[in-house]
Amino acid sequence: MSATQAARGPYSDVIRERWRRPRFRGELPGAGAVAEDVNPLCGDRVRLMLALEGERVSAARFVGDSCAICAASADVLAELVVGRSRAEALRVGAADLLAVLQADIRPTRMRCVTLPLSVLATALNGKR
Amino acid sequence: MRLDELTRPDFPILERVVNGHPLVYLDSAASSQRPRTVIEAMSQYYARSHANVHRSIHTLGEEATELYEAARDRVQRFIGAQHREEVIFTRGTTDGLSLLAETIGRTLRAGDEVLITELEHHSNIVPWQLATRDRGAVLKAVPLGDDGTLDLGAFERLLTRRTRVVAFAHVSNVLGTINPVARMCARARQAGAFSVVDGAQAAPHLSLDMCALNCDFYAFSAHKMLGPTGLGVLYGRREVLEALEPGRGGSEMIKEVWIDRAQWNDLPWRFEPGTPPIAEAVGLSAAIEYLEKLGMDAVAEHERALTRQTLEGLAAIPGVRVYGPPASEARGAVVAFSVEGLHPHDVAALLDAEGIAVRAGHHCAMPLMRRLGVVGTSRASFSVFNSPEEVRHLLAAVGELRTAL
Numbered sequence: 001m002s003a004t005q006a007a008r009g010p011y012s013d014v015i016r017e018r019w020r021r022p023r024f025r026g027e028l029p030g031a032g033a034v035a036e037d038v039n040p041l042c043g044d045r046v047r048l049m050l051a052l053e054g055e056r057v058s059a060a061r062f063v064g065d066s067c068a069i070c071a072a073s074a075d076v077l078a079e080l081v082v083g084r085s086r087a088e089a090l091r092v093g094a095a096d097l098l099a100v101l102q103a104d105i106r107p108t109r110m111r112c113v114t115l116p117l118s119v120l121a122t123a124l125n126g127k128r
Numbered sequence: 129m130r131l132d133e134l135t136r137p138d139f140p141i142l143e144r145v146v147n148g149h150p151l152v153y154l155d156s157a158a159s160s161q162r163p164r165t166v167i168e169a170m171s172q173y174y175a176r177s178h179a180n181v182h183r184s185i186h187t188l189g190e191e192a193t194e195l196y197e198a199a200r201d202r203v204q205r206f207i208g209a210q211h212r213e214e215v216i217f218t219r220g221t222t223d224g225l226s227l228l229a230e231t232i233g234r235t236l237r238a239g240d241e242v243l244i245t246e247l248e249h250h251s252n253i254v255p256w257q258l259a260t261r262d263r264g265a266v267l268k269a270v271p272l273g274d275d276g277t278l279d280l281g282a283f284e285r286l287l288t289r290r291t292r293v294v295a296f297a298h299v300s301n302v303l304g305t306i307n308p309v310a311r312m313c314a315r316a317r318q319a320g321a322f323s324v325v326d327g328a329q330a331a332p333h334l335s336l337d338m339c340a341l342n343c344d345f346y347a348f349s350a351h352k353m354l355g356p357t358g359l360g361v362l363y364g365r366r367e368v369l370e371a372l373e374p375g376r377g378g379s380e381m382i383k384e385v386w387i388d389r390a391q392w393n394d395l396p397w398r399f400e401p402g403t404p405p406i407a408e409a410v411g412l413s414a415a416i417e418y419l420e421k422l423g424m425d426a427v428a429e430h431e432r433a434l435t436r437q438t439l440e441g442l443a444a445i446p447g448v449r450v451y452g453p454p455a456s457e458a459r460g461a462v463v464a465f466s467v468e469g470l471h472p473h474d475v476a477a478l479l480d481a482e483g484i485a486v487r488a489g490h491h492c493a494m495p496l497m498r499r500l501g502v503v504g505t506s507r508a509s510f511s512v513f514n515s516p517e518e519v520r521h522l523l524a525a526v527g528e529l530r531t532a533l
Contacts, residue, residue, distance in 0.1 A: 009147075009481035011474075016533055042473050043503045067471035067504055068533055091386045109477070 010069060012103035014076075019068035024078035027063035035123035039115050044070050048119045050081070057081045057089050062116065069105065069112040077116045078101045086124050093117070131422060131430040132515040138163040138418075139481045139513050149483025152518045157329060157462045157509030159300055159351045166354060169414035170407045180403055181344045182380065186365045189238050190465065192234070192406055199409035200396070201268050203361055206416045207346070208337035213395035214369065216362040217404050221328040222251040224347030224362035225295070228324055231375030232293055233259030241295045243286055243321070244393055245278055245307075245403040250492040256295060270296070272499055276303045276452040283312065291321040298330035298346075299460035302491045302507065303452030304435065306330075306460055313343040322368065331361075332511065333349050333431055335424035345366045350408060354511070355415035359408035362399070369395050378402045419512075427512055431461035432518055438463045441523040447530050451505060464491070464505040467529050472504040478532050479506075482525045 031049035038045050044066035051059040060078035066072065076097050081089040081124050098105065105113055136142055141161045144151040153161060173195060179188035181196045204212045218224040236242070242256045246269050260267045270283045278296075287294065294316040299306050300366050313323040323513045325344045330336065332353035338346060345368070350359040364372075374381055374392060379402030392398045419427060436455035441449050447468035453459055476488035487507040490497045497504060508522060 008476045009479070011533060020532060043494070043497070044471075045503075048434075066475040069474075086473075109473070112473070 007026055010103050010105050010109055012101060014101050015068055015072040015103050018072035018075045018101075018108045020088045022071060024061055024075050025063065025064060025071070026061045028059060031059075031061070033123040035119045037115060037119045037122065039066075039070070040113050041111060042067065044112065044115060044118050046074050046119050047071060048074065048078070048091075048116060048123050050120075050123055052086070055085045055087075057086070066115075067112055069103070069109055070115055072101060073097050074116040074119075077120060081120065090121060090124055092120070131426060132513055132516070134172050134517070135163070135422070135513045138165070138169070138319070140164055146483040146485070147177060147481050152484040153485050154200060154508040154510065154514065154518070154523055155521060156332070156352065156484045156514075157507065159357070160332060160511045161513065162354055162356070162411075163418050165418055166356070166411045166414045170356060171396075173407050173410040178407070181406055182397070195413075196404065196406050196409050199413035202413045202416050206336065206338055206420065207331070207361075207495075208364060210339060211361055211366050214338070214363055214366050216364060216369075216396045217409060218347070218360040218362050218400045219358055219405065220351070220360035221247040221326060221347045221349040222255075222358050222360075224345075225251050225324070225326060226255045227362060227375060228345055228347070229259040231372055232322060233263070234373070234375065236260060236263045236265040236292060238264030239290060240265040240292045241288065242267050242295065243270065243283075243291050243292045244268070244294075245283075245296045247270040247303060247305060247496050248295075248297055248493065249301050249326060249328070251328075252295050252297060252324075253495065256293070259349070265292075266290075269495070276300075276305050278305070278307060280308070280311075284315070287315060287319045287321070289320065291316070291319050293322045293324060294319075295324035295326070297326040297328075298453070299327075299333070300493075300496075301329045301462060301494050302464045302496055302505065304460040304462045304464075305453055306334075306458045309341045309343060313341060316341075317344075329460055329462065332419075333424075334428055338363055338365075350412040350415065353412075353415055353417060356405075356408040356411040359405045359412055361412075364399075366386035366395065369399070369503070374398050374401075376401050380404070387472070416443035422512060430512065431510045431514075432459070432522075434514055434516065435461050435463060437516060437519045438508055438510075438522065441519065442526060445523070445527050448526060451500060461510040462507055463509070464507045466502060466505050467526065470529060470533065472506045474533060475506040475526075475529060478529055479522070479525055482521075484522055484525055485520075 028049035032052040033050040036047040046064035062074040177191040316323040327348040331348035346363040351357040381401040451464040472488035489504040
């Protein structure tokens with residue numbers, strides 16, 4: 001980790017960029033799979049909306065009231081699942097998100113990264 | 129000499145460098161730091177005197193018992209309790225309040241009411257939910273005015289003959305509001321209800337006098353007042369404690385046991401089942417000794433000045449909002465604030481990158497957050513070792529935040 005990165009804490013350039021200019025934030029009218037969850041630690045709330053064409057995710061959007069890490073994670077997740085089958089989307093994990101976010105996330109903030117994943121699981125199969 | 133100049137050398141943790149910056153610890157409302165005397169008193173106890181208390185007929189057992197009971201005497205004097213048996217050692221404020229909710233809860237009947245307030249910590253809400261839930265008893269809350277103080281008119285209306293318990297914080301852990309404890313306790317007694325005060329945010333900062341407050345119960349934690357974790361105090365007025373059946377059983381709290389019954393021990397041990405946190409009591413005693421040397425009036429004055437400096441400084445930063453009543457005598461040493469466009473956890477993480485430790489989130493007061501219409505806030509809180517320079521450092525860092533993400 002570089003000196004400038006240390007001064008920014010967990011906020012990588014990717015997180016900043018996704019936080020300022022999210023690509024997948026917004027409503028998705030007529031979404032076929034929708035779920036929402038809360039992080040009890042901080043009260044962060046993420047709602048994920050997915051459109052499905054057969055078994056394939058054709059569109060994804062999220063809304064929520066959350067920290068920058070959680071919002072960036074949701075934004076990246078939405079990007080990663082579009083075009084994938086339901087089963088493929090469910091295989092996306094924290095490591096895939098962290099690879100894109102390129103951030104030094106400590107254990108206390110990992111739930112900020114993974115909250116969108118549990119919301120995705122609920123949306124796609126009704127389970128966490 | 130300023131209080132922080134006097135105290136800072138006593139706190140070894142302040143030598144820490146965090147993320148390349150000297151630690152600025154502004155999270156004492158969650159848990160304070162400890163002076164060397166507390167750490168040494170506890171290691172000395174373990175190195176020289178440890179044994180189980182009360183029933184050990186050997187030298188170490190006697191020493192440990194003496195130290196443990198001497199801690200009780202020191203707490204009694206510190207809080208102005210009339211009798212030593214009114215001081216019960218618990219595992220913390222949450223434990224003390226839970227003990228009460230369990231114990232009093234057993235006597236609640238359908239239609240009885242427990243009155244709390246909207247500004248409570250979860251520790252003074254959830255135990256009462258558990259106590260009332262299965263008995264048909266009703267839990268009500270005194271609403272909060274827009275100025276961050278309790279609506280005392282509503283308190284009067286909600287307090288009825290059906291009210292069995294009035295439970296409220298002395299000082300709000302979010303807003304810093306200092307509630308009119310003596311007045312509310314007097315009204316509770318007139319109505320025939322027990323008064324239960326959550327003193328977690330008051331004991332570290334204010335001079336306490338149980339006789340003047342005239343409450344039935346008062347709970348606080350050692351770790352927020354320069355002492356160790358795992359120990360709390362539950363003060364209970366003697367007449368009330370004598371009339372209460374213990375809610376928890378085990379060793380220590382009995383005189384004699386048969387298979388089908390037991391005879392309770394005298395106060396205060398009746399409410400202290402099991403081996404108590406002995407080293408922690410020794411540590412708390414050292415913490416109180418430290419605070420008493422500084423003088424609680426000097427402590428309160430020092431922290432009031434820091435609180436005022438923070439409130440005024442933060443309010444002057446564009447996009448920053450502060451919560452709770454204005455700086456005054458009736459305000460505790462916490463300042464909750466929010467920065468426009470930033471989540472409280474991001475605020476805390478960005479400040480941490482500057483070595484500044486603040487709390488962020490709902491502060492275990494979700495109903496209050498809902499009342500304020502926020503997910504959470506960031507919170508700076510103070511102790512005897514904090515300095516005006518540290519507050520200036522915080523204000524400068526907060527001033528930079530809006531462009532940081």
